[in-house]
Structure formats: structure tokens, C-alpha cells
Amino acid sequence: xxxxxxxxxxxxxxxxxxxxxxDQVTPQARAALAQATDLIGYGPYVARAVAGPxxxxxxxxxxxxxxxxxxxxxxxxxxRRVVVVSGGDAGVFGMASAVFEAIDHGPEAWxxxxxxxxxxxxxxxxxxxxxxxxxxxxxxxxxxxDNLKPRAVVHExxxxxxxxxxxxxxxxxxxxxxxxxxxxxxxxLRAVLPGTVPxxxxxAIGRPDERVILHDLAHADPEQVDMSTLVLIGCERxxxxxxxxxxxxxxxxxxxxxxVDPA
Amino acid sequence: xxxxxxxxxxxxxxxxxxxxxxDQVTPQARAALAQATDLIGYGPYVARAVAGPxxxxxxxxxxxxxxxxxxxxxxxxxxRRVVVVSGGDAGVFGMASAVFEAIDHGPEAWxxxxxxxxxxxxxxxxxxxxxxxxxxxxxxxxxxxDNLKPRAVVHExxxxxxxxxxxxxxxxxxxxxxxxxxxxxxxxLRAVLPGTVPxxxxxAIGRPDERVILHDLAHADPEQVDMSTLVLIGCERxxxxxxxxxxxxxxxxxxxxxxVDPA
Numbered sequence: 436x437x438x439x440x441x442x443x444x445x446x447x448x449x450x451x452x453x454x455x456x457x458d459q460v461t462p463q464a465r466a467a468l469a470q471a472t473d474l475i476g477y478g479p480y481v482a483r484a485v486a487g488p489x490x491x492x493x494x495x496x497x498x499x500x501x502x503x504x505x506x507x508x509x510x511x512x513x514x515r516r517v518v519v520v521s522g523g524d525a526g527v528f529g530m531a532s533a534v535f536e537a538i539d540h541g542p543e544a545w546x547x548x549x550x551x552x553x554x555x556x557x558x559x560x561x562x563x564x565x566x567x568x569x570x571x572x573x574x575x576x577x578x579x580x581d582n583l584k585p586r587a588v589v590h591e592x593x594x595x596x597x598x599x600x601x602x603x604x605x606x607x608x609x610x611x612x613x614x615x616x617x618x619x620x621x622x623x624l625r626a627v628l629p630g631t632v633p634x635x636x637x638x639a640i641g642r643p644d645e646r647v648i649l650h651d652l653a654h655a656d657p658e659q660v661d662m663s664t665l666v667l668i669g670c671e672r673x674x675x676x677x678x679x680x681x682x683x684x685x686x687x688x689x690x691x692x693x694x695v696d697p698a
Numbered sequence: 699x700x701x702x703x704x705x706x707x708x709x710x711x712x713x714x715x716x717x718x719x720x721d722q723v724t725p726q727a728r729a730a731l732a733q734a735t736d737l738i739g740y741g742p743y744v745a746r747a748v749a750g751p752x753x754x755x756x757x758x759x760x761x762x763x764x765x766x767x768x769x770x771x772x773x774x775x776x777x778r779r780v781v782v783v784s785g786g787d788a789g790v791f792g793m794a795s796a797v798f799e800a801i802d803h804g805p806e807a808w809x810x811x812x813x814x815x816x817x818x819x820x821x822x823x824x825x826x827x828x829x830x831x832x833x834x835x836x837x838x839x840x841x842x843x844d845n846l847k848p849r850a851v852v853h854e855x856x857x858x859x860x861x862x863x864x865x866x867x868x869x870x871x872x873x874x875x876x877x878x879x880x881x882x883x884x885x886x887l888r889a890v891l892p893g894t895v896p897x898x899x900x901x902a903i904g905r906p907d908e909r910v911i912l913h914d915l916a917h918a919d920p921e922q923v924d925m926s927t928l929v930l931i932g933c934e935r936x937x938x939x940x941x942x943x944x945x946x947x948x949x950x951x952x953x954x955x956x957x958v959d960p961a
Contacts, residue, residue, distance in 0.1 A: 451823075458726040461819060466721065500952075524819075526826045528952075532834025535949035539939050546941045552827035556724065556787075556817045560714075563789045564815035571795025572847075573855055575838035575864055584835075584954035588863065592836055595862035599855045601838055676802050678809045686798035689763075689791075691847035 445548045447511040449531050451524040451555020452480055456641035459556050460485075467518055467553055475507045476520035476530060484520050498582070500533035508537060508545050524557035528578050528606045559604040562637035562665040565647060567676070567684035569635065569667050572691065574602040579609075579616055579666075586616075590623045597627040602673060602687055605666040609657065617657040617666065624668060628652055633669040633685055636660055647682060649675065708811045710774040712794050714787040714818020715743055719904035722819050723748075730781055730816055738770045739783035739793060747783050761845070763796035771800060771808050787820035791841050791869045822867040825900035825928040828910060830939070830947035832898065832930050835954065837865040842872070842879055842929075849879075853886045860890040865936060865950055868929040872920065880920040880929065887931060891915055896932040896948055899923055910945060912938065 448467040453459035468474070468486045475481070478494035486492075495503050504519070511517045521529030531552050538545045563570045575596045581589060596603050603624075608617045630653030638646040638661065648659055652668065660666060669687060676684040711730040716722035731737070731749045738744070741757035749755075758766050767782070774780045784792030794815050801808045826833045838859045844852060859866050866887075871880045893916030901909040901924065911922055915931065923929060932950060939947040 451827075453724070456726065458729065459724050459817070461716070461722050461724055463719065463721040524823045524827075526823060526831050526833045531827070531831035532949055532952050535831045535834075535939060535947055536951055538947070539937065539949070546939065547943070550830075550947070552831065554722070554819045554823040554827040556819060557823060560787050560789060560817040560820060560823075564714075564787075564794070564817040567813075568789050568794035568798045568815065570789045570839075571798075573838065573840040575836065575859070576833075577836040583952045588954050592862045592864065595858045596838070596864075599858035600851065601855065601859075674802065676798060676809065680810070684798055684801070684813070686795055686802070688799055689795050689846045691851050 445511045447507060447548050447550045448518045449525045449534055449552045450518050450520050452484060452520055452522055453556040454523055454558050454561035454641040459641055464553050464555060470516055471518040472516045473510055474518050474520055475503055480520045480522050501537055504533040504537035511548050512544060524555045525552060527557045558665050561640045565637060565640050566635050568686040569673060570602055571687035571689050572672060576604045578606045579620060580607040593620055593623045594627055597624050600670050602670050603668040608664055608666045609660045610662050617660055621655055625652060633673050633675055635667040635685055636664050638664040708774045710770060710811050710813045711781045712788045712797055712815045713781050713783050715747060715783055715785055716819040717786055717821050717824035717904040722904055727816050727818060733779055734781040735779045736773055737781050737783055738766055743783045743785050764800055767796040767800035774811050775807060787818045788815060790820045821928050824903045828900060828903050829898050831949040832936055833865055834950035834952050835935060839867045841869045842883060843870040856883055856886045857890055860887050863933050865933050866931040871927055871929045872923050873925050880923055884918055888915060896936050896938055898930040898948055899927050901927040
């Protein structure tokens with residue numbers, strides 16, 4: 436008597452590697468990486484991912500997300516155990532959206548692939564933790580890149596978020612192709628927020644070249660920011676707590692329009 | 699010859715336990731928990747945390763964040779190795795802000811405590827990963843609770859975020875004390891957004907009683923939501939991808955005001 440084992444459906448994992456420190460990669464992400472035959476992603480993330488010895492690493496350049504996504508889906512359909520990797524969380528300006536965009540406009544067969552997104556510690560959460568608790572109230576997360584949206588939309592969103600009292604986290608604040616963009620963003624924000632609002636530049640958090648700079652909005656200098664920096668702009672309820680030694684803590688009070696706790 | 703070992707400074711860890719699945723707790727969080735003498739937090743999180751056999755678990759009720767924070771700081775100053783625990787990420791409507799608020803208004807000696815915040819996978823990231831990639835564009839994260847901010851501020855923020863094109867994630871969408879709040883929020887949003895915008899209810903993601911419900915804004919029913927549910931409201935670029943089998947994927951295109959990729 437012969438028994439037929441049904442073939443397992445093709446699957447694809449999209450994995451967030453966390454901000455950079457190895458002890459911030461979840462066990463769930465590690466397990467997905469360990470069973471991969473192929474890793475696909477932006478070069479530095481593919482290089483960083485810990486996987487089996489026989490894994491094929493497909494490192495590609497930045498800005499080719501859709502091509503990369505289609506390649507991953509083709510390999511998955513061909514039976515490979517593919518893991519698409521992103522830094523931080525793949526759902527926050529990472530590869531997850533590109534993969535579903537590729538599926539949405541791709542062949543019907545791709546919809547049969549069992550796509551599993553494995554969340555990670557995003558850069559904004561790691562930066563906030565390093566600084567104190569700047570996200571204590573409502574907050575928004577934006578990409579400052581105008582590759583995929585008009586600059587006018589970026590400015591309108593900054594204005595709306597600041598006026599409404601959100602703390603603002605900015606990804607992709609600056610690149611060689613767009614050196615003036617962050618200065619423009621600060622101009623937009625200075626028209627809405629007091630100059631005393633705290634601004635933090637959190638660079639490469641969790642990696643050996645980590646660096647934190649604290650400013651107020653009036654004095655924040657875009658020249659100190661590169662593409663690896665997460666920029667956090669506080670709201671009127673965001674404060675610095677000075678300390679006798681060490682970096683001040685940055686936090687946002689959870690209360691709005693109520694007297695602070697008298698304790 | 700005697701040698702004096704300087705006493706180590708008092709320290710306090712604030713740890714995000716992730717959404718609930720054990721394999722979504724980072725190794726960094728596990729290490730902090732393993733060395734704790736005392737765990738402090740809301741009952742269910744203190745119960746869930748994996749720690750050493752002799753650890754003292756101080757489980758407290760909800761809504762006593764500041765008292766809990768002060769207790770933790772007092773124990774830390776007395777030399778205990780205290781870990782304050784939150785679900786998800788402690789910086790996102792968790793205990794981190796309460797601890798720094800307590801320090802800000804507390805005795806000077808608390809500023810000498812080495813406070814370390816250890817980030818976790820927040821509920822919004824876990825929910826987004828489970829759904830597909832709904833956070834593919836700019837997004838904001840809000841608490842719908844009006845314990846700490848006036849309801850008018852909540853509504854103004856909802857309106858501003860929706861008008862500006864942010865995807866919106868809502869924490870604390872509903873409680874017994876505030877049963878009508880989510881219905882009000884949907885009314886505010888329906889005045890701004892098309893009724894066709896997707897809405898997702900993601901309950902207890904990563905836990906055994908996980909449940910996902912997909913709607914459009916016109917038909918979203920607040921009665922299906924409880925305090926363990928993360929509510930996600932899409933923007934005009936958020937789509938469902940139907941599948942031959944299984945739950946449709948939800949994703950937000952990364953592009954704004956540009957034609958979609960023709961592939």
C-alpha cells in the first residue's frame with residue numbers, strides 16, 4: 436500500500452530583524468531564518484541575518500523593493516523556503532508592503548503562497564526605549580522620503596500631526612539625493628510648534644556606532660543627521676529630565692490638558 | 699590588603715513582553731527577567747513573565763500606573779533588581795512613561811537610578827503582521843481612552859490623522875466604563891473618510907484566543923470590539939487582496955498620488 440503525502444503549499448516568510456543588536460531578534464524570527472534556503476533583502480540586512488550554512492543570500496541594492504519582492508515570490512512558488520528580511524519591523528517602511536503590492540499586481544498563483552509576516556522591534560521603538568519614554572502619548576510614524584509621495588503631502592502631514600499634538604517619528608530623514616529635506620521639515624514644524632519642543636536624533640541604536648543627540652526644535656541641526664538616524668520630534672507634553680550624571684531622559688507625559696500629578 | 703568593591707548603582711529595568719506569544723519575547727527581555735528579584739506590573743503581565751524561581755511578583759490592578767512606578771523606584775533604590783513589565787512595548791501606552799513621570803515629580807535620588815527600557819514587539823506591529831502590511835505608509839498610534847485626555851482632543855486627533863492620510867491604530871478602543879467611545883470615533887472618521895476604507899479588529903494576536911475581523915468603515919461594528927482588541931483604520935491607499943483560500947491580506951500601498959506600479 437502506498438501513501439501519498441500531499442505537497443506542502445509554497446510559503447514565504449517576511450522577517451523583521453530588529454534594530455541591530457542580536458539580542459533584539461525574536462526567537463520566532465530566528466526560527467524562520469534557521470529553516471530558510473534563501474534570504475532576500477537589502478545587502479546589509481541579508482549580511483546581518485543569522486541562518487543555516489547552506490542558505491543562499493540574495494543581497495540587492497536599496498530602492499529595488501518591488502523587483503526583490505517578485506524574485507522572492509517566484510522562488511517561493513518554485514518550492515524554495517524563502518525569507519525576505521528587513522531591518523527593524525518589516526511592516527514599517529520595510530519589505531512587507533512591497534511583497535503584498537507585488538502580489539496585488541502579480542499572477543493569480545502568488546495568492547496561494549502562505550505568506551507569513553514575523554514582526555520585529557522597529558527602529559522607532561528601539562530609539563524611544565534608548566531615550567526614555569518619548570512615545571508616552573499619541574504618536575505618528577512617517578517616512579520623510581519623497582520617492583513615493585509628493586513633498587507637499589509630506590509637509591501637510593507634518594503640519595497636521597504637529598497641530599494635533601502627536602509626537603512625530605521620522606524615518607529616512609535625509610539622503611545624498613535629498614539633503615535639504617529635513618531642514619524643510621523643521622521649517623514646517625517651527626511654524627506650528629514652540630521652539631522649545633525637544634528633538635532627538637537617535638542614530639544606529641543597538642549597533643556599535645550608536646549615537647544620541649538631544650536638541651530643541653529651534654536649534655535642531657539637520658547636518659547632524661544621516662540616513663541611519665531616527666528623528667523624534669516631541670509635542671508640548673514632552674520633557675527632558677536632567678540627571679546628575681549621564682544623558683537626560685526624554686519622556687512625554689500621558690496626560691493632556693490636565694494638571695500634572697502633584698506627587 | 700583589603701579591596702573595596704564600589705557598590706553598583708541602583709538600577710531598574712522596564713521590559714516589554716511582546717504581544718503574548720513566548721517566541722515573540724526578545725532574548726534581551728528574557729535576560730532582564732532572569733536576573734530580577736522583583737517583578738512589578740499589571741497582574742496578567744506579571745503572571746505571564748518568565749523569571750527565576752525566587753522572584754517576588756507584585757501584581758497590581760490596572761489604572762494605578764503611577765503608584766506602581768513609585769513602588770518600583772523605591773524598591774530599586776533599596777537595592778532590589780526590579781523589572782517593571784508591560785505587554786507589547788513598554789513605551790507604547792505601557793509603563794515606561796509612568797516611571798519617568800514618577801521620577802520627574804519624585805525625590806532627587808531617583809534620578810541616580812540606572813533606568814533601562816527594553817523594547818518589545820508592540821501590539822500594533824503584531825496585529826499589522828498578522829493582517830499583511832497595513833502600516834505600509836505613514837501611520838499614527840492613538841489611545842482611545844479618555845482617562846488622561848479630554849474626548850475633544852481624541853476626536854480632533856482622529857479627524858486630523860484621517861484628513862492627512864495616516865493609517866490609524868487605536869489602543870484601548872473600548873471598556874465597560876466607556877462603551878460608546880469607539881462608535882463615536884467611527885462617526886468622526888466617517889465624516890472624513892470614504893465608507894469603503896478597510897477596518898480591522900485584531901484581538902489578542904499571538905495568544906490562543908486570537909481573532910481577526912475585517913470590515914469596511916461603513917459597516918464596522920463596535921460591538922465586536924473589547925479592550926484586548928487593536929483597531930486599525932486604513933487610508934484611501936489601503937486594500938484587501940482576496941485569496942482563493944484563507945483570510946484576505948490587508949496592505950497599504952507605499953505610494954501616494956502616483957499611479958500604481960504597472961507590473
